[in-house]
Amino acid sequence: MARNILVVGELDAGAVSSTTAELIGQATRLADGGQVSVTLLGSGAAGAAAAAFEAGADRAFTGDDAGYDNYNSDSWVSAVENAVGQASAEAVFIAQSVVGRDMGPRIAARLGSAVAMDCVDVTDDGGALKATRPCYGGNARATYGFATSPAVATIRAKAFDPIAPRAGASGETVDLGAPAASRTTIVGRELAEASGLQITDAPIVVSGGRGLGGPEGFEVVEALAAAFGTNRAAVGASRAACDLGWYPVSQQVGLTGKVVTPDLYVAIAISGASQHMAGCSGSKMIIAVNRDPDANIFSAAKYGIVGDYKQVVPALIEALKAAS
Amino acid sequence: MHFVVCAKQIPDPETPPSAFKIDAATNKVVPAQGFQPVLSQFDGIAAEAALRIKESAGGDAKITVLSMGAESAQAAIKQVLAMGADEGVLLQDAAFDGGDSHTTAKVLAAAIKNLGDVDAVFCGRQSADWDMGQVGLLIAEELGWPVAILAKDVQIADSTMTTTRVLADGYETVAQALPAVVTVSNEFGEPRYPKLQQIMQAAKKTVTTQTHADLGLDPSEVGAAGSRLKLERLFIPEAGGMVELIVGDNPAEQARNLVAKLQADKVL
Ligand SMILES: Cc1cc2nc3c(=O)[nH]c(=O)nc-3n(C[C@H](O)[C@H](O)[C@H](O)COP(=O)(O)OP(=O)(O)OC[C@H]3O[C@@H](n4cnc5c(N)ncnc54)[C@H](O)[C@@H]3O)c2cc1C
Ligand SMILES: Nc1ncnc2c1ncn2[C@@H]1O[C@H](COP(=O)(O)O)[C@@H](O)[C@H]1O
Numbered sequence: 355m356a357r358n359i360l361v362v363g364e365l366d367a368g369a370v371s372s373t374t375a376e377l378i379g380q381a382t383r384l385a386d387g388g389q390v391s392v393t394l395l396g397s398g399a400a401g402a403a404a405a406a407f408e409a410g411a412d413r414a415f416t417g418d419d420a421g422y423d424n425y426n427s428d429s430w431v432s433a434v435e436n437a438v439g440q441a442s443a444e445a446v447f448i449a450q451s452v453v454g455r456d457m458g459p460r461i462a463a464r465l466g467s468a469v470a471m472d473c474v475d476v477t478d479d480g481g482a483l484k485a486t487r488p489c490y491g492g493n494a495r496a497t498y499g500f501a502t503s504p505a506v507a508t509i510r511a512k513a514f515d516p517i518a519p520r521a522g523a524s525g526e527t528v529d530l531g532a533p534a535a536s537r538t539t540i541v542g543r544e545l546a547e548a549s550g551l552q553i554t555d556a557p558i559v560v561s562g563g564r565g566l567g568g569p570e571g572f573e574v575v576e577a578l579a580a581a582f583g584t585n586r587a588a589v590g591a592s593r594a595a596c597d598l599g600w601y602p603v604s605q606q607v608g609l610t611g612k613v614v615t616p617d618l619y620v621a622i623a624i625s626g627a628s629q630h631m632a633g634c635s636g637s638k639m640i641i642a643v644n645r646d647p648d649a650n651i652f653s654a655a656k657y658g659i660v661g662d663y664k665q666v667v668p669a670l671i672e673a674l675k676a677a678s
Numbered sequence: 679m680h681f682v683v684c685a686k687q688i689p690d691p692e693t694p695p696s697a698f699k700i701d702a703a704t705n706k707v708v709p710a711q712g713f714q715p716v717l718s719q720f721d722g723i724a725a726e727a728a729l730r731i732k733e734s735a736g737g738d739a740k741i742t743v744l745s746m747g748a749e750s751a752q753a754a755i756k757q758v759l760a761m762g763a764d765e766g767v768l769l770q771d772a773a774f775d776g777g778d779s780h781t782t783a784k785v786l787a788a789a790i791k792n793l794g795d796v797d798a799v800f801c802g803r804q805s806a807d808w809d810m811g812q813v814g815l816l817i818a819e820e821l822g823w824p825v826a827i828l829a830k831d832v833q834i835a836d837s838t839m840t841t842t843r844v845l846a847d848g849y850e851t852v853a854q855a856l857p858a859v860v861t862v863s864n865e866f867g868e869p870r871y872p873k874l875q876q877i878m879q880a881a882k883k884t885v886t887t888q889t890h891a892d893l894g895l896d897p898s899e900v901g902a903a904g905s906r907l908k909l910e911r912l913f914i915p916e917a918g919g920m921v922e923l924i925v926g927d928n929p930a931e932q933a934r935n936l937v938a939k940l941q942a943d944k945v946l
Binding site: 458470499539597610655658 | 946
């Protein structure tokens with residue numbers, strides 16, 4: 355059944371973000387002849403519309419205004435509400451990002467409908483949309499249907515593939531105008547220097563846990579990451595290690611940290627609690643070093659070494675160097 | 679000032695995956711043997727945030743704890759009372775069963791309206807069972823108040839709530855006029871641990887119980903009847919294959935064997 359879908363887009367340095375392209379991709383698969391629209395808010399939005407059309411959108415609702423930069427909840431919610439109306443959207447897809455975590459529930463409430471947060475799958479089941487999401491700290495998954503319309507879903511990065519770009523595709527652009535007034539004043543922002551490879555982009559992530567025994571254990575983990583080659587591996591950490599102050603919270607992997615999906619995830623002295631696995635179970639391959647053969651991490655790993663990381667990791671570094 | 683802390687009781691999220699079971703017929707989690715339900719972690723942190731503001735105001739604030747749940751949720755309320763909150767309200771009614779985030783927020787918002795003079799509502803960033811992260815935002819929408827999510831710091835002064843919130847790559851500080859809602863994240867820090875004396879005092883604090891009738895809500899607006907998101911299936915995702923433990927006479931040989939496997943699998 356044809357359905358109109360609106361994707362709440364995000365700009366990354368003025369360009370359509372990779373997750374936005376993924377969401378548009380899935381929207382084209384589920385629209386079934388309906389229209390796919392996207393909202394683009396912030397400086398450069400008008401210029402980014404072309405890329406959204408190539409990614410599969412039929413219509414772009416743009417607000418090319420610096421007042422939309424740095425997501426401000428109220429003005430974004432009003433703009434998206436306006437676009438949902440104009441697009442007659444029966445579904446709204448938003449990334450599970452700083453934007454989506456706030457926008458999802460608020461726009462659903464405005465529209466008198468419901469949102470499923472942090473979805474890893476959205477499918478068409480005999481004409482009705484179904485959303486599947488992890489819950490219970492990653493121990494379970496839940497599939498939901500919607501009793502109200504539009505169905506709103508916030509969706510994880512990399513849950514879907516973008517479509518092959520439709521080179522030169524064009525579409526209709528609708529101007530959403532300047533941002534509406536907001537009850538929220540952004541007083542200040544403090545952004546960490548995004549230096550080097552990010553754990554969310556790196557092909558390999560090497561993470562350390564409480565079993566490292568102290569912050570100096572992370573030096574060993576960093577050395578292992580470096581042994582995989584220049585700009586190949588980024589270093590992550592478990593919540594226990596971050597809570598102890600051994601590694602920056604920005605590197606935390608898991609339910610309340612970052613979700614990573616590398617080709618290879620290396621867990622060093624991490625027990626593999628469900629809330630940690632919630633952040634790394636989408637990795638193509640997991641390998642683990644742990645001295646406890648019954649550690650839960652081994653139930654998710656393809657390969658494991660049972661032993662003390664203080665012996666195993668230096669040996670791994672040597673073996674990687676010898677192999678390269 | 680009057681603050682509300684929304685506190686939910688949940689199955690212990692630290693239950694090991696091996697003890698985690700689902701009853702497929704009812705789409706419910708089977709309580710694990712030997713694990714007691716607990717106060718959802720982030721709600722304890724939300725209470726801590728409210729308490730610190732009360733203390734910095736020289737104690738000149740009242741904190742009411744709200745929990746929607748079964749009779750057992752009294753324990754979650756008592757825990758926040760022992761931390762230092764003043765009163766508790768248990769929102770308990772069979773009509774609330776089978777609801778979703780929308781109906782939960784509807785009930786909590788109605789209870790907040792009933793209290794009358796609330797300046798700020800403190801929620802957890804997400805409940806540590808369903809991991810939704812919606813109810814704080816939905817309460818704000820029900821009440822027409824501004825909301826700031828994922829707080830690592832909250833201050834209240836001169837009728838303004840100033841929140842430092844966690845972004846993907848840093849922090850942002852926002853200011854909003856009261857009344858307002860805030861959802862508190864783990865970056866805020868650890869909640870305090872009540873002393874024995876406080877636990878005994880908490881036993882004497884008032885906890886009232888309210889139903890849909892007390893809140894002026896119709897049974898059709900709450901619980902399963904009022905819910906918009908319908909749970910159709912709850913299941914445990916399939917585990918991957920068996921782990922291959924790499925053997926060898928010593929760590930060096932194990933390491934070489936592992937690297938050889940990774941090369942054979944073309945991940946290196
Ligand atoms: C609501 C909620 C949200 C959460 N969110 C997250 C999250 O986002 N991310 C996260 O990681 N956790 C999260 N947690 C915490 C999670 O439940 C675990 O407590 C945490 O992941 C444990 O971290 P760990 O594996 O480093 O420590 P532990 O569980 O203490 O494991 C340490 C491991 O190291 C091993 N070890 C010890 N010494 C050595 C050695 N010398 N050599 C080799 N191995 C050794 C031990 O055998 C053990 O398996 C959350 C919890 C809750 C309740
Ligand atoms: N049944 C409930 N009773 C009291 N507070 C709740 C309840 N459900 C959710 N909350 C509050 O809303 C927050 C977010 O919950 P959720 O949207 O379910 O993840 C929780 O951390 C609590 O502060």
